Amino acid sequence: MRVELNHISKSFGRVRANQDISLTFEGGHIYAILGENGAGKSTLMKIMSGYQSADSGEIVVDGTPVILESPTSAIEHGIGMLYQDPLDFPPFTVLENFIAGRPGGFFPDRHAAREALVTLAERFNFDLDPDAYIDMMTIGERQQLEIIRLLSLNVHALILDEPTTGISAEQKSQLFDVLKALAKEDGLTVVLVSHKLEDVIELCDEAVVLRRGRFVGRTAIPCAISTLVELMFGKVVDRQARPPVEVGPPVLAVKDVSLVTRRLTVDHVSLDVRAGEVIGLAGLDGSGQGEFVRACTGLLAPQSGTIHIAGRSMAGRPYHQFVQSSIAFLPAGRLEEGLIAGMTLTEHFALTLPNAAPWVNWFQARRATQERISHFNVKGRPGSPIQTLSGGNQQRFALSLLRHKLKLLLLEHPTRGLDVESANTIWEQLLARREDGTAILFISAELDEIVAYSDRILVFFGGQATLVDDPAHMTASHLGELIGGRTGA
Structure with a gap:
């Protein structure tokens, strides 16, 4: 799938989140969207996934302009997104959340859905109990559920906003292996929004950098982490030092x-x-x-x-x-x-x-x-x-x-x-x-x-x-x- 974002702009009152951004994402590649917090990364991806509408600009999927009125509309066009804060229903079970948005109307095939859930969870090595309630799960587990739910809906462009938060190193490694296989073998378009630059270097083919709502550059990967940091901030940023403090009572x-x-x-x-x-x-x-x-x-x-x-x-x-x-x-x-x-x-x-x-x-x-x-x-x-x-x-x-x-x-x-x-x-x-x-x-x-x-x-x-x-x-x-x-x- 080829997805083009042409001259996308979006404002929230006086805050200009995206300003005339044009990007192209090709199938078979894994892209990183980088930038400081507030640079407009999540807003741009929410526009691409139908969660928000742009003030101006257009989205083109495989050469055809499309109007994405909602996340459901985006999924119908083959674009799905895992949001940083999972969009689920806490009073429902894992299986019920997995079924949400799937074809089947008022009487979905729960047996088939359970089998699909278990199969995908085993593929990722995610420990998800279909009968557990969402409000008893951690944020990491809820992210895991959303990843496999999107893949079960047969999306061809998968956007992930901080997907490795809350999962183990082994789960991350397995997830990255699956994403690489989906891109390289199945031709999936994968877009990763992450602040973990080590993850970007390990997984992605190319990084796109935003700063204050504008596109400022892109670079092929592998590259030095310092290169990504300088693109993001215009300078090298070191970790805050921890001064010694005498403890009290x-x-x-x-x-x-x-x-x-x-x-x-x-x-x-x-x-x-x-x-x-x-x-x-x-x-x-x-x-x-x-x-x-x-x-x-x-x-x-x-x-x-x-x-x-x-x-x-x-x-x-x-x-x-x-x-x-x-x-x-x-x-x-x-x-x-x-x-x-x-x-x-x-x-x-x-x-x-x-x-x-x-x-x-x-x-x-x-x-x-x-x-x-x-x-x-x-x-x-x-x-x-x-x-x-x-x-x-x-x-x-x-x-x-x-x-x-x-x-x-x-x-x-x-x-x-x-x-x-x-x-x-x-x-x-x-x-x-x-x-x-x-x-x-x-x-x-x-x-x-x-x-x-x-x-x-x-x-x-x-x-x-x-x-x-x-x-x-x-x-x-x-x-x-x-x-x-x-x-x-």
């Missing part, structure tokens, strides 16, 4: 905490965290680190064990009491748990500002919003609906909503889907809080990030936890072995 004390969920059992985990300390939580998606973090925030009650915040017993207490104890939690699902789709940036701040009056001081809320937008380098306006911001800007804005003085900050995948510069900005803000005495616990699938920023690392495997007290000599490779189940630090 104990903030969090977890002793022999066990958690039992429908997914797994987290067994007898203990951890002491001091003020100013950074603890990285590593493990394959679904290994227990997410449940552990939620227990430390009051969102999941432990089956046994104790949790103390600054000496106060908190096990079994509700989330709002943890918040009152200066604990904050930033989840991975930005628009599902962290932010509220449909509300503006100012309206989000109005919910967080202390206010004893029975009405909202909108002047104060707008002023505070503008101050935080400037301080956190958010590319948006106080009146912008939160869902119109890019993933990186949503993440920066979510951080801006947090209180200034916190005892403990817990984060799930704080740099998920972010480019190098945006990730550096996030960590600059986090390390500044650390210097003020805030203890930080963070989950990350990026092993280099875990090693670079952690004072200690808690590795989860199958609900069991192993503490690495001195990660100074730890490599990403060694950490990967621990994550894979090898015992010993």
Whole structure:
């Protein structure tokens, strides 16, 4: 399939997301779409997949101009997209979500759909239970389901927005093998939007770079990663350094905490965290680190064990009491748990500002919003609906909503889907809080990030936890072995 984007432009109010972009994607090739967060990558791909309409320009499929009115229309023309935040139905099962959008009308062949689901899941080595409910699955598992659902609909151009987030190295390797086979053997057009430049080098044939909504260049792959970084930012970007900080008194004390969920059992985990300390939580998606973090925030009650915040017993207490104890939690699902789709940036701040009056001081809320937008380098306006911001800007804005003085900050995948510069900005803000005495616990699938920023690392495997007290000599490779189940630090 040959897909042409001719003179595509798209604006959201005063924000010009795409400006006169023309690109051609040929069958049999794997392309990368690169750029800093907010460069217009996802917007352009949403236009190509029918999720959004362009203000001007046209899409041509195999020489014929087409009008893509919806994702369903795009799939009918052979174009499908895996979005960064999976578009699924949490109250439904895996099988029901797999069936959604498939031919069959009101009475689909569930037996045939189950067989197709199981066959594709086995091909990718994805561990998906057809009868499990979506709201019990991780973001990574939901992405896996969406990948195989699109392939089952016989798309000929497949767009993937950050597809390797939340999956294991083995699953990624198998996924890449399948994508290469689909492109080289079956002639599929594959387009990858990713901030993981190592993935781009490993998988893609060519990289297309956007900057501030405009096309700025393309390069054949293989090439040096520094070449891609300079195209994206116009300069070389280095990782944020982690300055040493003297730790303070104990903030969090977890002793022999066990958690039992429908997914797994987290067994007898203990951890002491001091003020100013950074603890990285590593493990394959679904290994227990997410449940552990939620227990430390009051969102999941432990089956046994104790949790103390600054000496106060908190096990079994509700989330709002943890918040009152200066604990904050930033989840991975930005628009599902962290932010509220449909509300503006100012309206989000109005919910967080202390206010004893029975009405909202909108002047104060707008002023505070503008101050935080400037301080956190958010590319948006106080009146912008939160869902119109890019993933990186949503993440920066979510951080801006947090209180200034916190005892403990817990984060799930704080740099998920972010480019190098945006990730550096996030960590600059986090390390500044650390210097003020805030203890930080963070989950990350990026092993280099875990090693670079952690004072200690808690590795989860199958609900069991192993503490690495001195990660100074730890490599990403060694950490990967621990994550894979090898015992010993």
